[in-house]
Amino acid sequence: MSSTNIFSFMKSLCVGCGGCIALCPVNAISPSVNNGYFSVTIDGEKCIKCYLCVRNCPAINYLLNRTSRSSISHVHKTFLAWALNEKVRYRGASGGVVTALLKYLLEKKVVDGALVVRMRGVKPEAFIARSVDEVLMAQGSIYFSTYSLELIKQLKKMNGRYVIVALPCQINFINNLIENHILKEDSIAFLFALKCHSVFAYWYLDYILSLVGLKREEVKAVSSRGFGWPGGIFILSRRGIFKIPLIYEASAHEDGVLKRRLSLWNSLASTNLSGQFGCNICTNHEGLGADIVFGDAWIPSIIKIDSKGFSLINVYSEKGLNLINEAIADGFIRVQGVQIETSSQIFCTNLIHRVIETYIRHGLIKVFTKYGMKGVVCILPYVLFRDQYARNIALKIPYRILTTIIEKRHYLLGGIKSTS
Ligand SMILES: Cc1cc2nc3c(=O)[nH]c(=O)nc-3n(C[C@H](O)[C@H](O)[C@H](O)COP(=O)(O)OP(=O)(O)OC[C@H]3O[C@@H](n4cnc5c(N)ncnc54)[C@H](O)[C@@H]3O)c2cc1C
Ligand code: SF4
Ligand code: SF4
Ligand code: SF4
Known part of the structure; x- marks a missing residue:
């Protein structure tokens, strides 16, 4: 693979850990946003092709199934x-x-x-x-x-x-x-x-803001999640303070003026699409x-x-x-x-869920890199036929898309009022 290809792979898989920025011996890497996703920019003039960044990038290592001992x-x-x-x-x-x-x-x-x-x-x-x-x-x-x-x-x-x-x-x-x-x-x-x-990807913040009728330019500060459990995040804007709860809650505004159902972990987030x-x-x-x-x-x-x-x-x-x-x-x-049963209940569900899902995603991404979209389309019927879990995910996709559309229409058509 040429260096341009390796770098473009790394940039599209980037999860914004920041490690490569620290490692680069010539300071050629800086954080950036690419097509609405967090990523990095590499200055080709400065780069000396040592590949320290690629070798240590966690996303590249996940792709190659290479984890540290x-x-x-x-x-x-x-x-x-x-x-x-x-x-x-x-x-x-x-x-x-x-x-x-x-x-x-x-x-x-x-x-x-x-x-x-x-x-x-x-x-x-x-x-x-x-x-x-x-x-x-x-x-x-x-x-x-x-x-x-x-x-x-x-x-x-x-x-x-x-x-x-x-x-x-x-x-x-x-x-x-x-x-x-x-x-x-x-x-x-x-x-x-x-x-x-x-x-969350960079674009997801704009999406969340749109749910309460705000634009990025109007926002002064966004809090981290906290303040009771499960808590939420607060958005300080020129038009007042908005609370985005983690799971569905009726009121989005601190003083209760906004009465709508909002959630940071909505259907986009719960399917990792965000x-x-x-x-x-x-x-x-x-x-x-x-x-x-x-x-x-x-x-x-x-x-x-x-x-x-x-x-x-x-x-x-x-x-x-x-x-x-x-x-x-x-x-x-x-x-x-x-109790081991209680912890295994959540850890195992998460683990099994994630491990199987990751296995399928890994497979699909490998096919995609080798044969392109045509390859993915060719193997999809086989994957769905062989794997009950993959079939479930595939069946859920239309449902998720539908709920997302309904959710968005519901928020945006509601006519948002706020106080300053
Ligand atoms: C991106 C993200 C995804 C998560 N996903 C899950 C999940 O799926 N399931 C689950 O059970 N828990 C998840 N967590 C963990 C959970 O939200 C809490 O952080 C964790 O339970 C610790 O809570 P606490 O009250 O003990 O921590 P706190 O006392 O609130 O301290 C949190 C510490 O984490 C640091 N911190 C916050 N955000 C980041 C970040 N992005 N990177 C590095 N350090 C950070 C803060 O500076 C602070 O020191 C996630 C956390 C993050 C940041
Ligand atoms: S090491 Fe990889 S994931 Fe981390 S910032 Fe660099 S490109 Fe992104
Ligand atoms: S899901 Fe994995 S790669 Fe993505 S931010 Fe969390 S730990 Fe990093
Ligand atoms: S290959 Fe080496 S010099 Fe080039 S960006 Fe990566 S770490 Fe920096």
Whole structure:
């Protein structure tokens, strides 16, 4: 494959991890938006064709089924967990546990800083938090590409020990660097992963804004997800503050003036149609390779009673387990052991769902790259005939398209009123 082709592949599969930007020895790579998707731009004049970027790009590695050895870790324990500090718990995306642990690590001087992300206006900003206040400012989940691994360049030059909060693809990237001695293992005290099924594409923000009748230019700031559970994101605009709930809620406006049904995870999102293209071939949604992975507690009995937030965490390493025990003993978090059937209920459904889906997507993308669209059309009847799961997905597509159209018409025809 020519270098132009490799680069264009990388750019279209990009999920915005930011790692290649940090690695490029001649600073030829910068973040960009391409056809409504987060991507990167490569300056051909500067590039010296070392291919460090391509070799380490997580999306390219998923395509080639190449994951780092440290991705193969084992679950030691699964817990339902929450921050004991009520503010931290309320402001967190789930149970505020990531932040409670970061607070513990900084207060006890176990680490010198934490790589986290916060929203600055409408843009995510990655930074190395060195104080508890800075960690608190960065609470919540940001569902768009953050390019946060760009900061590895800075981390490589710094002394001390750091904790990195990252998405699973970024954990793969970092483990690659450690295995290849590009990053010093002892500078990374802990790797915290956030369970992740996709990041939204750039165009999806415009779509969400259109649901409340806003244009990007009118928006001053977008919050990260937080504020109770399941919470939502807030949009500060010239025309007032709008809340986009995660799952369907009747009111979209803080003062209740807007009475409409809105959801960030609508039918587009629940089928991954709102995500970056590269997320469709991701094979590490569960954050393997990290010390601890954090997710929402989508356990039916918990959903019924929860408005404060619980996180479901998987501890993959011995040092991760020690940290959890210390944070419990010092009153930062509380945990409850999760029965294996309960955790496997969600983890297995997710895992099986994702693994099979990924397998099918991988296959289709490989056929596409070799034979083009004609190849995909030729093998589709065979795939549908052989595979019950693929058949189900295919049957769902018209239903999803229909619900999306209805949803959009419903929002846009409703005549949106807002107050300033
Ligand atoms: C893009 C994305 C997709 C997710 N998908 C799922 C899912 O499908 N299922 C599920 O169970 N959970 C998912 N999560 C995880 C979930 O939303 C919570 O982040 C997790 O449960 C931890 O909650 P908490 O209250 O303990 O964390 P908090 O105390 O709120 O702390 C969160 C920390 O994560 C950092 N952070 C936020 N966004 C990002 C980002 N994009 N990249 C790197 N760091 C970030 C913040 O700076 C903060 O330090 C996802 C998170 C993200 C960011
Ligand atoms: S996924 Fe990461 S490494 Fe790959 S092109 Fe995008 S920013 Fe670069
Ligand atoms: S091939 Fe090397 S020089 Fe060129 S963009 Fe990638 S990392 Fe930079
Ligand atoms: S789905 Fe996978 S590739 Fe996409 S952002 Fe999440 S971890 Fe990264």
